Amino acid sequence: MWLLFASLAAISFGLRGILYHWSSKQGMDRNLMLFGVFFTGALASLIGSFLFGQNWTLSALTGVFMGAFSFVANACMFQGFAVGKPSIIAILTGLPPVVVVTLAYLLWGETLSLGQMLAFFLIVAGILTVRYSNDLRIGNLQGAQWGLLAMVFFGLNDMAGKMSTRLEAALFPTLFYMFSVGSACFAAWWLIDKNRKRKLAVSATYGSSAQLGKWNEKQTFFSGMAIGFTNFFGMILIITAFKYGITGLVSAVVAMNVLLILLYTRVFVKEKFRKLEVIGMSICIVGMIALRVF
Numbered sequence: 001m002w003l004l005f006a007s008l009a010a011i012s013f014g015l016r017g018i019l020y021h022w023s024s025k026q027g028m029d030r031n032l033m034l035f036g037v038f039f040t041g042a043l044a045s046l047i048g049s050f051l052f053g054q055n056w057t058l059s060a061l062t063g064v065f066m067g068a069f070s071f072v073a074n075a076c077m078f079q080g081f082a083v084g085k086p087s088i089i090a091i092l093t094g095l096p097p098v099v100v101v102t103l104a105y106l107l108w109g110e111t112l113s114l115g116q117m118l119a120f121f122l123i124v125a126g127i128l129t130v131r132y133s134n135d136l137r138i139g140n141l142q143g144a145q146w147g148l149l150a151m152v153f154f155g156l157n158d159m160a161g162k163m164s165t166r167l168e169a170a171l172f173p174t175l176f177y178m179f180s181v182g183s184a185c186f187a188a189w190w191l192i193d194k195n196r197k198r199k200l201a202v203s204a205t206y207g208s209s210a211q212l213g214k215w216n217e218k219q220t221f222f223s224g225m226a227i228g229f230t231n232f233f234g235m236i237l238i239i240t241a242f243k244y245g246i247t248g249l250v251s252a253v254v255a256m257n258v259l260l261i262l263l264y265t266r267v268f269v270k271e272k273f274r275k276l277e278v279i280g281m282s283i284c285i286v287g288m289i290a291l292r293v294f
Helices: 002-024 030-051 058-083 086-092 096-108 114-131 144-166 171-200 204-212 217-244 247-254 257-267 275-293
Strands: none
Touching: 002 030, 002 217, 002 247, 002 257, 002 275, 030 058, 030 171, 030 217, 058 086, 058 144, 058 171, 086 114, 086 144, 096 114, 096 144, 096 247, 114 247, 114 257, 114 275, 144 217, 144 247, 171 217, 217 247, 247 275, 257 275
16 A cells, blocks of 8 residues: 555655745746745645644644755755756766665665565665766766755655654654745745845846746746645655555655656657666666565
8 A cells, every 4th residue: 555655755845845846847936936836735734624624733743843844855856956967967867765774764764675685775776877978987976965855854854854753743743844844934035035136236248138938927926836735745645645654665666757858758759768768678677566565
């Protein structure tokens, strides 16, 4: 059952990634869009908690950590892409399952059988192969520190999600705290960046480029809210998977959402598959079959 929920979470997060890619091509303000994404999650979680009569206990405050870790991870990832090599950032942000497996063993003594270990390494190896870029080499690791931080905090976010299930925290109150923290952080980041851009608007160069965006603030925010439903349902599915499954395996399966994004870029953006990407996808599929077998 956990594998089904984790697979559905991967699909949901894959759709989120596709919509993120689409929004980046529309000239949307990234922080305002993400503010809308998390705002939808907070609002939907609040409604869900009342509809299902869930209790607001102290254990639900694990959602605060989830929101903080998610925000920091995304901030580090975006910073890494801004100042470093996309290849190394992409690879490092594919490694949170390794962090999760390690921490779950150290904190809770979670272990994998030999077959599960094989499946785990196949999936991670497949993901890394898909993300691998030929310009990766020693001495060409700009932005690696941001990628490492993103990797750690994405892993901590998964660990916090698992912790909420170990504490038997109610789902929707936990998600409300998570999305509220994320929403507040991205709103603050957007306002700070907006103020910075306003000061730069005195420059004729910036003033001319600022008119190129197709989406105003209202459109961007509501588009983010619409995208937020993929994130909301993805979080419901991944926490449910954490409840029934082994933490590291769930994290690895969900990380396969990159395959759906890859298929999108090939089918709709018309980018051609590279040999390594086909090999990586094949390895991931073999890993999924191994999970079913073992």
